[in-house]
Amino acid sequence: MTHEKVDTRVFTATVVVVGPQDRLADAAGALEALGEIGVRAILISEGEHSSPPARVAENAITINGLAPRFLNNAVASLRLSSLPALVWWRGGSGEALDDLATLADRLVLDVDAPEEAWRRAPGYFEQTAVTDLRWSRLTRWRSALAHLFDLPPVLESASSFRRLAIDASDPHAARLFAGWLRSRLRWTSDVAIEIAVHEAGGKHVSPLMKVTLEAPNLWISLDRKAGGGCLAATVEGLDASTRIVPLGDGSLASLMAEELGVRTRDAAFEQALTMAQEIAV
Amino acid sequence: MPSGANPLLDGLRIEPTPEPTALVIFGASGDLTRRKLLPALYQLARGQRLPARFSVIGVARSAMSDDAFRQQFHDSLKEFAGLANPDEVSTALAANMHYIAGEMDDAGLYERLRATLNDGGAPDGILYYLAIPPAVYGTVVEHLGRARLVTQDDGHGWRRVIVEKPFGTDLESARALNRLLHQHLDESQIFRIDHYLGKETVQNLLVFRFANGMFEPVWNRRYIDHVQITAAETVGVERRASYYEGAGALRDMVQNHLMQVLALIAMEPPIAFSAENVRDRKIDALMSVQPVLDGGDGSVVRAQYGAGWVNGTEVPGYREEEGVAQRSTTETFVALRLQLDSWRWAGVPFYIRSGKRMPKRTTEIAIQFRRPPLHIFKKISPTSVAPNLLVVNVQPDEGISIRFEAKLPGSRMQLAPVMMNFRYGSAFARGVPEAYETLLLDAMLGDPTLFARHDFVEASWALITPVHEAWAASGAM
Numbered sequence: 001m002t003h004e005k006v007d008t009r010v011f012t013a014t015v016v017v018v019g020p021q022d023r024l025a026d027a028a029g030a031l032e033a034l035g036e037i038g039v040r041a042i043l044i045s046e047g048e049h050s051s052p053p054a055r056v057a058e059n060a061i062t063i064n065g066l067a068p069r070f071l072n073n074a075v076a077s078l079r080l081s082s083l084p085a086l087v088w089w090r091g092g093s094g095e096a097l098d099d100l101a102t103l104a105d106r107l108v109l110d111v112d113a114p115e116e117a118w119r120r121a122p123g124y125f126e127q128t129a130v131t132d133l134r135w136s137r138l139t140r141w142r143s144a145l146a147h148l149f150d151l152p153p154v155l156e157s158a159s160s161f162r163r164l165a166i167d168a169s170d171p172h173a174a175r176l177f178a179g180w181l182r183s184r185l186r187w188t189s190d191v192a193i194e195i196a197v198h199e200a201g202g203k204h205v206s207p208l209m210k211v212t213l214e215a216p217n218l219w220i221s222l223d224r225k226a227g228g229g230c231l232a233a234t235v236e237g238l239d240a241s242t243r244i245v246p247l248g249d250g251s252l253a254s255l256m257a258e259e260l261g262v263r264t265r266d267a268a269f270e271q272a273l274t275m276a277q278e279i280a281v
Numbered sequence: 282m283p284s285g286a287n288p289l290l291d292g293l294r295i296e297p298t299p300e301p302t303a304l305v306i307f308g309a310s311g312d313l314t315r316r317k318l319l320p321a322l323y324q325l326a327r328g329q330r331l332p333a334r335f336s337v338i339g340v341a342r343s344a345m346s347d348d349a350f351r352q353q354f355h356d357s358l359k360e361f362a363g364l365a366n367p368d369e370v371s372t373a374l375a376a377n378m379h380y381i382a383g384e385m386d387d388a389g390l391y392e393r394l395r396a397t398l399n400d401g402g403a404p405d406g407i408l409y410y411l412a413i414p415p416a417v418y419g420t421v422v423e424h425l426g427r428a429r430l431v432t433q434d435d436g437h438g439w440r441r442v443i444v445e446k447p448f449g450t451d452l453e454s455a456r457a458l459n460r461l462l463h464q465h466l467d468e469s470q471i472f473r474i475d476h477y478l479g480k481e482t483v484q485n486l487l488v489f490r491f492a493n494g495m496f497e498p499v500w501n502r503r504y505i506d507h508v509q510i511t512a513a514e515t516v517g518v519e520r521r522a523s524y525y526e527g528a529g530a531l532r533d534m535v536q537n538h539l540m541q542v543l544a545l546i547a548m549e550p551p552i553a554f555s556a557e558n559v560r561d562r563k564i565d566a567l568m569s570v571q572p573v574l575d576g577g578d579g580s581v582v583r584a585q586y587g588a589g590w591v592n593g594t595e596v597p598g599y600r601e602e603e604g605v606a607q608r609s610t611t612e613t614f615v616a617l618r619l620q621l622d623s624w625r626w627a628g629v630p631f632y633i634r635s636g637k638r639m640p641k642r643t644t645e646i647a648i649q650f651r652r653p654p655l656h657i658f659k660k661i662s663p664t665s666v667a668p669n670l671l672v673v674n675v676q677p678d679e680g681i682s683i684r685f686e687a688k689l690p691g692s693r694m695q696l697a698p699v700m701m702n703f704r705y706g707s708a709f710a711r712g713v714p715e716a717y718e719t720l721l722l723d724a725m726l727g728d729p730t731l732f733a734r735h736d737f738v739e740a741s742w743a744l745i746t747p748v749h750e751a752w753a754a755s756g757a758m
Contacts, residue, residue, distance in 0.1 A: 139293070139294075140329075142289065142293055143293055143329055144329065145289060146287060146289035146290050146293055147298050147329060147332075147333055148333055149287045149288075149289045149290075150287055150297065150298055150300070150332065150333060151301065151333050151334070155287060158288070181289075184288045184289050184291065185288060185289075225369050227369065229368075229369070230368075230369040230370060232369075232373075233333070235333070241301075241333045241334045242373065243326075243329075243331070243333050243335075243373065244326075244369045244370050244372075244373035244374075245326075245327075245329045245370070246327050246369075246370060261294075262294075266292050267291070267292060268291050268292025268293070269292065
C-alpha cells in the first residue's frame with residue numbers, strides 16, 4: 001500500500017467572503033495564494049434562495065445565491081468556534097452586514113462605493129475589529145509620511161500645516177488618508193483639504209498618486225514615481241530630505257496576509273474613518 | 282497637537298526608524314562591505330527602515346571616486362542581492378554615498394572625513410563600522426578620538442562604533458583591545474558585532490524560552506540530559522588560509538558565536554527584555570562554565586580535515602591547502618564538553634563542536650531530554666524509547682523541531698519517533714532578514730541587546746585561552 005504525501009496546513013482563521021459572484025473568484029484565488037498561512041474559506045454570494053446548494057472543496061465552502069436574511073445563520077453554522085472569523089465584505093445588503101458584524105472577530109470592508117458600509121461601521125466598533133482594505137493599501141503611504149515626522153523639524157511644524165492636496169485614483173482612499181491626518185494631527189477646519197481624482201495608470205495600481213502638505217515654512221510631498229512601483233517622500237524647507245520607498249505588490253493575497261496578522265481594534269483607523277465621512281471629494 | 286511622540290506612528294505596524302544618520306564604513310572596498318553591508322543597507326531602505334536623512338561614507342586605502350563607490354554598491358547588489366539592474370530605491374540610496382581614500386594612520390584622512398560629514402549639515406548620529414583587519418582597529422579609534430569625531434558632548438547627536446570580530450586572539454589581547462576602545466569611547470558607544478546574534482533563530486531562543494509557558498519548567502537538569510551545539514560547514518578553508526592559520530575553529534567559531542548561543546540556552550530569565558538585563562543574565566551563564574582544560578580526559582578534541590571527495594570533486598586536505606603550513610597544527614574541527622556549575626545545569630553536559638569539511642552544512646542546537654523513568658511498553662514494544670529531542674535549526678532552513686514517540690498505526694502496540702516541525706520559511710508570510718540588516722539597524726537605534734559586551738568577550742576568552750596554551754605546550758596535533 002502506498003501513501004500519497006499530503007501537504008498539511010494549519011488553519012489560522014475562517015475567512016468569510018461575502019459579495020457579488022464576480023468578486024468571489026479573485027477573493028478565493030487570493031486566499032489560496034496565502035500558501036501555508038492556512039485559512040478555511042466560506043464564500044457566499046447573495047441571491048434569493050433560502051437553502052442553495054453548498055459546494056465543498058478541500059479548504060473552501062461556496063454558496064451562491066443565498067438570501068441575505070439567512071446569511072448570518074449560514075455563517076454561524078459553518079464557522080468553527082475554535083478559529084477566529086474574519087469577514088471580508090465585498091458587497092451586499094446593509095442588514096446582512098449588520099448581522100455578520102456580530103459574528104466577526106474582524107471585519108474587513110472592501111467595496112467600491114463604501115458610503116453605506118462606512119456609515120454603518122462606527123456602530124460595529126465596540127463589537128469587532130473593523131477595517132477597510134483601502135486602509136491596508138494606504139499603509140506604505142502612511143508609513144512614508146510617518147517616517148518624515150521622525151525628523152524633529154517636521155514634527156515641530158505639525159500644527160502649522162495649512163493645506164493638504166491629494167491626487168488619487170480612489171477618492172475614498174484619499175478621504176481616508178485625509179481623515180487620518182486630520183484626526184492624528186488634530187487639524188481644525190482651517191486646514192484646506194483638496195482631493196482631485198484621476199484615472200489610474202501603469203501596471204502598479206495604487207489608490208493615491210500624489211500627496212502634498214504645505215505649511216508656511218515646510219513643504220512635504222509623497223509622489224508615486226513614474227514606474228509606479230515606488231514612492232518618493234520629500235521634505236523641503238527647514239530640513240530637506242528625500243527617500244524612495246517601494247510601494248509593495250499590493251496584491252489581494254498580500255493585503256489579506258497582512259489583515260490576517262491583526263486581531264485587535266485599530267483606533268487610528270476608526271478615527272480616520274469617522275473623519276473621512278466629513279470630507280467631501 | 283501633542284509634542285514629543287510622532288502621532289502618525291500610532292496604529293501603524295511599523296518600527297521606528299533611527300534619527301538622521303551617517304554610516305562611515307572603514308574598509309569600504311573590502312569583501313564584508315560588498316557581500317554583507319551594502320546589500321543589508323539596500324534591504325533596509327526597501328523596508329523603509331533607514332532614517333529620512335541617511336548617508337554612507339566609505340573609507341579605504343584604495344583610490345576610488347564617489348561614482349566608482351556607487352558602482353561598487355550596484356555591483357554588490359547584483360552579485361549578492363539578486364538585483365540585476367539598479368532600481369529606484371538603490372539609485373536613491375547611492376546618491377547619498379561618498380568615498381574617501383586614504384591611509385588609516387594619516388590624520389588628514391580624518392579631517393577630510395569631518396569635512397564630508399559636515400557637508401550639508403552634521404547628522405544627528407554617526408555610526409562608524411570597522412570592517413578592517415583587527416590590527417588597524419587601534420589606529421582608527423585613536424585617530425577618531427583625537428579628531429573628536431566620536432565625542433558626544435552636546436547631549437544631542439550620538440557617535441557609535443561597530444567593531445567586527447575577532448575581538449582579540451586571546452584573553453590578554455582582548456583586554457588590551459577593550460582598554461584601547463575605552464580610552465576613547467564609552468562602553469555604550471561600542472557595538473561588538475557577532476552576526477550569529479542577528480540570526481532570527483538565535484533571537485528566537487529568547488522568545489521560545491521566555492514567551493512560552495511550556496518549555497521553561499522543563500529547561501533544567503531534572504529533565505534535560507545534555508545539550509549539543511553544532512556548527513558544521515561543508516567548505517574548507519577556501520581563501521581564508523592566512524587568517525585561519527592563526528585562528529582555527531576554536532577562535533573562529535567557538536569563542537564568539539557558539540559561546541553566545543550557549544549563553545542564550547543556559548541563561549536565567551531576565552526580568553525584562555532590555556539590553557542590560559539580557560546581557561547580565563548571559564554573562565552569569567558564561568561565568569558558570571567550568572574551566573576547560575585539555576587534560577587528555579576527552580573534554581577537548583581537535584582535528585584537521587584530510588583529503589577526500591566532496592560532491593564528486595576531489596578536495597585537498599587542510600595541510601595541502603594554499604597558504605597553509607605543511608606541518609600546521611591549526612584545528613579545523615574542535616569539540617568541547619562543558620560543565621556549568623549552576624543550580625539549573627549542574628551535571629548536564631554541553632557539547633559544542635564546530636568543523637569544516639563536514640558532511641553536511643548545519644548549525645543546530647539539540648536539547649536531549651531524559652528518558653521516561655519507566656519503560657512501560659518494553660514487553661509489547663521491545664525497541665527502546667527514543668529520548669525526546671528539541672532541535673533548533675539556526676541555519677540553513679531555520680526552525681524548531683521536536684521529536685517524540687508515537688504509536689505506529691496497526692493492531693499491535695509499536696512505538697516510533699516522529700517529528701513536529703516549525704519552519705520560519707513557511708510559517709510566516711514574510712522573509713527572514715539577514716543578520717546584518719538587523720544588527721546595523723539596532724546599532725543605529727542604539728539597542729545593544731544583540732551585541733557582545735566587553736565582559737562577555739573577556740569571559741569567553743578566559744575559557745578558551747587555557748586550551749590554546751595547553752595545545753601550544755603540547756605541540757603536535
